[in-house]
Amino acid sequence: MECDDAELIAAVRRGDTASFEPLVRKYQSRIFATARRYARRESEVEDIVQEVFIKAFQKLASFRGEAPFEHWLMRLAVRTCYDFLRAHQRNREVTLSDITTDETNWLDQFLADPSSRTESAKAAREIVAKVFEKLSPPARLILTLLEIEERSVKEISALTGWSVPLVKVRAFRARAEMRKILEKMIRQGYV
Amino acid sequence: MNIAELEQQLLAAARSNPPSDGVPYAFEQRVMARITSECLADVWGLWERLLWRAAAPCVGVMLALTVWTLMSTSSNGSSENLAVALENSVMAPLARLEDSW
Numbered sequence: 001m002e003c004d005d006a007e008l009i010a011a012v013r014r015g016d017t018a019s020f021e022p023l024v025r026k027y028q029s030r031i032f033a034t035a036r037r038y039a040r041r042e043s044e045v046e047d048i049v050q051e052v053f054i055k056a057f058q059k060l061a062s063f064r065g066e067a068p069f070e071h072w073l074m075r076l077a078v079r080t081c082y083d084f085l086r087a088h089q090r091n092r093e094v095t096l097s098d099i100t101t102d103e104t105n106w107l108d109q110f111l112a113d114p115s116s117r118t119e120s121a122k123a124a125r126e127i128v129a130k131v132f133e134k135l136s137p138p139a140r141l142i143l144t145l146l147e148i149e150e151r152s153v154k155e156i157s158a159l160t161g162w163s164v165p166l167v168k169v170r171a172f173r174a175r176a177e178m179r180k181i182l183e184k185m186i187r188q189g190y191v
Numbered sequence: 192m193n194i195a196e197l198e199q200q201l202l203a204a205a206r207s208n209p210p211s212d213g214v215p216y217a218f219e220q221r222v223m224a225r226i227t228s229e230c231l232a233d234v235w236g237l238w239e240r241l242l243w244r245a246a247a248p249c250v251g252v253m254l255a256l257t258v259w260t261l262m263s264t265s266s267n268g269s270s271e272n273l274a275v276a277l278e279n280s281v282m283a284p285l286a287r288l289e290d291s292w
Binding site: 018021029030032033036054057110121122124148183 | 194195197198200201202204205206207208209210211212213214215218219220221222223225226227229230
């Protein structure tokens with residue numbers, strides 16, 4: 001842990017609430033980037049980040065300083081994002097019929113020649129975002145951490161609090177879930 | 192159709208473009224304001240929790256006193272005795288008044 005962090009944390013623990021502000025300023029960009037992987041609306045992202053820091057402040061007494069503060073905070077952020085996904089699972093009404101012309105073109109191009117590098121990464125990213133909206137919360141979390149952030153199973157286990165075998169099982173199920181959604185999308189002609 | 196290939200290409204596209212890490216202006220102040228207000232609310236929360244915790248022992252003491260009172264009155268005598276005692280107490284000043292006449 002950086003000396004600065006240790007000093008600030010000690011000051012907050014002594015009751016100096018203002019010492020928490022430099023910690024927020026230092027880590028907020030990383031937490032924003034993480035939250036944006038799970039929430040699309042900016043207001044939801046802000047709510048998640050705010051909740052992460054409030055939880056961090058409230059649970060600071062439980063931080064033992066064995067690992068860097070950033071790791072502890074990221075664990076808290078990932079768990080808060082997972083809670084958010086679970087809480088908003090039923091509110092999401094995204095249908096694959098919302099696919100735009102660009103996205104349809106991207107899929108057409110891929111289907112015509114799967115081995116070619118298709119253009120317009122933006123369209124591909126939008127398709128991924130829509131497919132991810134259809135995934136269950138554990139599947140979305142695990143695919144984001146494993147496939148997009150390229151974290152190891154051990155790291156995911158530490159971040160989520162799930163055991164290594166559970167992470168592997170959930171990763172397997174998540175990939176199957178994603179393929180099922182993609183198959184359905186192709187079968188229905190993207191509609 | 193190669194779904195695995197499609198999946199890989201889509202994920203690669205998502206990987207190649209990480210989300211923005213931009214922070215809204217003065218976001219840390221918003222967080223600090225919220226934390227400060229939570230701290231104030233916490234004092235009341237603590238008081239509320241203490242009151243709730245005190246409620247159970249208070250009810251216990253009240254029940255114990257009720258039981259003790261009932262037991263002591265039943266062992267001292269019947270309700271008839273109580274009525275006589277009450278009447279004597281109420282009438283005592285009048286009796287004293289009669290004596291003075």
